[in-house]
Amino acid sequence: MVTAFNILYSVAAVRRLLGLSSSAQVQIREFFKVIWVWIRGRRPTFISKRVFKQHFAEWRKSQSKNLKVTERLDLANHYTVRNIYKDTAYVVEKRPAGVFCTCDDLNNQLGFWGRGCCKHGYAVLAHLGFGSLREYLQAQKVVPFPAAAEAPAAYAA
Template identity: 35%
Template structure:
């Protein structure tokens, strides 16, 4: 199991979801010096002389989720023997695994992405949680909670 190291700084939900990297995913390519500003019910994305666009907050949130769901594809999930609701999910990028615990109203994970999301938004679902949900036959966290 990979040990958890506390983040060096805490991001806000706004910084996580309405990020430049998420804007790159929405636009489908990287731009030099892309800027992202949250305006009311939408997000203004621009790069000097290249792109200027308003994008809905819903699109940013969906892309945030889709990115993690895509990262879950192909991850190995193994049920922890003799433990109810505990699964080990192998890391895709390095040696080691993360522990995912299935509780009645949420899943928890020992990875940094989960810890950052939980600190910023009081809820979280990383790619390891999505891999576990897939393993259990659920397509979303809300479907798992409703079961």
Template identity: 75%
Template structure:
């Protein structure tokens, strides 16, 4: 079962971050700002939660490079992302507040944090020329135009 903790702080993530084999025995314990990591046969260490979060996004970006993105002509802001290695296809929709997918990874992120971006979303962002979800959302921010009848002070902040 996927939880808010194990989606980010997993043994698989530790193995990837430390360059360990898939069979390496890893024990992890979550603390306030760090994760205690013990690999069998090695001394325990701490890894910051910030590094886990960076790895979380970078891993999905790396996985997205192998995916094929096709823009759907029948519906604006809609894309199809295909993974040739396993034959799966997911529809995605771009909105000003993010890229929305139907995959389990995205739905888990949405449930746990109210936002997110899966590998399919990163593939669409790259297709659109964006390096991150933050870049996309910043570019899509709508700044209201000031009407001549309104004081400029309400727009300064």
């Protein structure tokens, strides 16, 4: 069962962060700003929660590189994202507030934190030319056009 803790702070993430094999015996415990990590045969160590959060997004971005994005002609602002290796497909919708996917990962993130981006969303963002969700959200902010009295002469009617 996925929880708000283990989606972000996982043994699998520790293994990736430390370059360990998938068979390495690892235990983790949460503290205020760090995660205590015990690896069989090594001294215990601590990893900052910030490192896990950065890894969370970077891992999903790296997993998005092998996905195929196709714009849907039947629905505006919708994309089909396919994983040809797993033979799966998800629908991603582009909105001003972010990209929304039908996958469980994004639904878990939204349920736990009210925001997020899955690998399918990152694939669509890359397809659109954005390197991050933050970059996309910044581009969605509408800059108001000045009122006619404040507009430069070139824009005045």
